[in-house]
Amino acid sequence: MVKAVVAGAAGGIGQPLSLLLKASPLVDELALYDVVNTPGVAADLSHISSPAKVTGYLPKEDGLKGALTGADIVVIPAGVPRKPGMTRDDLFKINAGIVQGLIEGVAQHCPKAFVLIISNPVNSTVPIAAEVLKRAGVFDPKRLFGVTTLDVVRAETFVAEITGEKQPSKLNIPVIGGHSGATIVPLFSQAQPSVNIPSDKYDSLVNRVQFGGDEVVKAKDGAGSATLSMAYAGFRYVVNETTLTQHSFAEKVLKAAKGESGITEPSYVYLPGVSGGDSIAKATGVDFFSVPIELGAGGAEKAIDIVGKANEQEKKLLEACYKDLKGNIQKGVDFVQNPP
Ligand code: NAI
Numbered sequence: 562m563v564k565a566v567v568a569g570a571a572g573g574i575g576q577p578l579s580l581l582l583k584a585s586p587l588v589d590e591l592a593l594y595d596v597v598n599t600p601g602v603a604a605d606l607s608h609i610s611s612p613a614k615v616t617g618y619l620p621k622e623d624g625l626k627g628a629l630t631g632a633d634i635v636v637i638p639a640g641v642p643r644k645p646g647m648t649r650d651d652l653f654k655i656n657a658g659i660v661q662g663l664i665e666g667v668a669q670h671c672p673k674a675f676v677l678i679i680s681n682p683v684n685s686t687v688p689i690a691a692e693v694l695k696r697a698g699v700f701d702p703k704r705l706f707g708v709t710t711l712d713v714v715r716a717e718t719f720v721a722e723i724t725g726e727k728q729p730s731k732l733n734i735p736v737i738g739g740h741s742g743a744t745i746v747p748l749f750s751q752a753q754p755s756v757n758i759p760s761d762k763y764d765s766l767v768n769r770v771q772f773g774g775d776e777v778v779k780a781k782d783g784a785g786s787a788t789l790s791m792a793y794a795g796f797r798y799v800v801n802e803t804t805l806t807q808h809s810f811a812e813k814v815l816k817a818a819k820g821e822s823g824i825t826e827p828s829y830v831y832l833p834g835v836s837g838g839d840s841i842a843k844a845t846g847v848d849f850f851s852v853p854i855e856l857g858a859g860g861a862e863k864a865i866d867i868v869g870k871a872n873e874q875e876k877k878l879l880e881a882c883y884k885d886l887k888g889n890i891q892k893g894v895d896f897v898q899n900p901p
Contacts, residue, residue: 562589562590563587563588563589563590563633563634563815564588564589564590564591564592564631564632564633564634565582565585565588565590565591565592565613565632565633565634565635565636565811566591566592566593566594566628566632566635566636566671566674567579567582567591567592567593567636567637567638568594568595568628568635568636568637568638568639568663569594569595569637569638569639569640569679569680570593570594570595570599570602570617571593571597571598571599571601571602572595572638572639572788573785573786573788574638574679574788574791574792575593575595575602575639576602577788577789578636578638578791578792578795578809579591579593579602579606580606580609580792581792581795581809582613582636582809582811583606583609583611583613583615584609584611585613585809585811585812586611586612587812587815587816588612588613588815589612589613589614590613590614590616590631591606591613591614591615591616592616592617592618592627592628592629592632593606593615593616593617593618594618594619594624594625594628594629595619595639596619596620597619599617599618599619600617601617602617603615603616603617604617616628625663625666625670626669626670629666629667629669629670629671629674630670630671631671632667632670632671632674633671633674633675633815633818634674634675634676634677634811634814634815635663635667635671635674635675635676635677636677636679636795636811637660637663637676637677637678637679637680638679638680638791639656639660639663639680640652640655640656640659640660640681641655641656642681642778642786642788643681643774643778643786644778644783645778645779645782645783648741648742649681649682649683649684649740649742649774650682650685650741650889650892652682653682653685653896656680656681656682656686657685657686657689657893657896659680660678660680660686660689660690661689661896661897664676664689664690664693664694665693665697667694668693668696668697668699669697672697672699673699673701674704675704675706675814675818675860676690676704676705676706677706677708677810677811677814678690678705678706678707678708679708679791679795681740682740682741682889683707683708683709683739683740683741683829684707684739684740684741684744684849684885684886684889684890684893685889685890685892685893685896686707686893687706687707687829687831687849687893688831688849688889688890688893688894689893689894689896689897690705691705691831691849692893692894692896692897692898696897700834701834701859701860702830702831702833702834702835702861703834703835703859703861703862704861705830705831706810706814706828706829706830706854706860706861707740707828707829707830707849707851708740708794708795708810708828708829709736709739709740709745709827709828709851710794710795710810710826710827710828711740711774711787711790711791711794712736712740712745712747712770712827712851713734713735713736713794713827714730714790715769715770715773715790716732716734716736716747716749717729717730717732717733717734719766719770719773720732720734720749720752720756720758720766723759723762723766724756724757724758726756731754732752732754732756733752733753734747734748734749734751734752734756735747735748735751735752735827735852735853735867736770736827736851737827737850737851737852737867737868737879738850738851738879738882738886739829739849739850739851739885739886739889740829740851741885741889742771742772742885743771743878743881743882743885744882744885744886744889745770745771745882746871746875746878746879746882747766747767747770747771748870748871748875749763749766749875750870750871750872750875751867751870751871767878774786774787777790794810795809795810795811810826810828813826813856814826814856816856817856817857817858817860817862818858818859818860819858820858822857824855824856825853825854825855825856825865826853826854826856827851827852827853827854828851828854828861829849829850829851830849830850830851830852830854830864831848831849832845832847832848832849832850833848835854835861835862835863835864836863836864837863837864837865837866840866841864841866841868844866844868844869845868845879845883846883846887847883847886847887847890848890849886849890850886852864852865852866852867852868853865
C-alpha cells in the first residue's frame, strides 16, 4: 500500500499534481493538505475512477498529523509564488517558515517518507528541510529531493525551437546546479543525442533556460507562476525507442522503491549523503546541487558526475552558479540554526 501526500494541494501546482497522482496506479491513498480548500479538491478528485482513496485535510483538528501519518512520499508545493519583478529569493521570508513547519511535521509523523520539495526558493528550502530533519535526528539525504525537472523540460523545449526537433522530449539535456537564475546551468555539450547550438544563439538560449520562469510570471501578470508546465514537469513523457510512457517524479521514486532499476531523474540533493556525491561536492564547493540522480530502493542511490564534462563556456556559467548557490544554501541553513 502506498500513501502519497501533497502539502499545498489546493494551489496552482498542488491541484494538477494531485490530479496526476490520483490518476497514478502506483498510489493507493492520496492525502491532500493545505491551509484552505482541500475538502473541495478532495471531493472533486474522489469521483475519478482510479484506485487511490482521496482524503482532504486542513490545519484544524491536527490535520497535518492526519495527512502525514503513514505517508510513503510527501510532495510539497506549499507557499507563495512570484509576482512580476520578484526573484525566487524574494519568496524566502514567507516560504522558509512554511517549509520548516511542514518538514517538522514530516520529522514527527513520517520520518521515513521520501520528500520532494517544489516550494521556492528551492536552493534554500531544501537546505532548510535538511537542517530540520537533522535536528530531529531523522535526516536521510537519500530521501530528500529538490524538484528541478522543470529546468530540464524548458531546456528541451527551447533547444528544439532552435534545432527543429519535432519531439522535444526526445532530447536529453542535463541542467545542473540550482533552481534560480544564474544557478541554473544547462550543459548543452552533454545533450543526448548531441545538439548543435549556433554560437550567436548560445547566450540568449542560456538566458532563456535560466530565466524562463520570468516569462510565465510576467505573462500571468500577478496571477501566479508556472503551474501547468510545472505539473507537466512532474509528470513528463519519457520517450524511448518504441514506447511513449509517462512517469511523474513521484512515480519514479515509488517505482525505484519497489525495485525497478535504471531510473534516473535530475534533482537537487545533499551531495555528501548520496553515493558519488562527495567528489561532486569537492569539485563544486557546495553541498547541495542538482545533477542526474540514479534512483533505487532507498531513494537517491547515486549522483551522476557530469560536472567535470562541462566545456569551457559551461565552466564559466558554473563559476557564477557556485557563487550564488553558496549564499542561497547558507541562508537556508542559517534560517534554522540561527532563527531570525
Ligand atoms: P499557489 O499560491 O497557487 O499555491 C500555494 C498553495 O500553498 C496555496 O493553496 C496555499 O494555501 C498553500 N499553503 C500556504 N501555506 C501553507 C501551509 N503552511 N501548509 C500547506 N499549504 C500551504 O502557488 P503555486 O503557483 O502552486 O506555487 C507554489 C510554490 O511552488 C511557489 O513557492 C512557487 O514559487 C513554487 N514553484 C516551484 C517550481 C519548481 O520548479 N520547483 C516551479 C513553479 C513554482
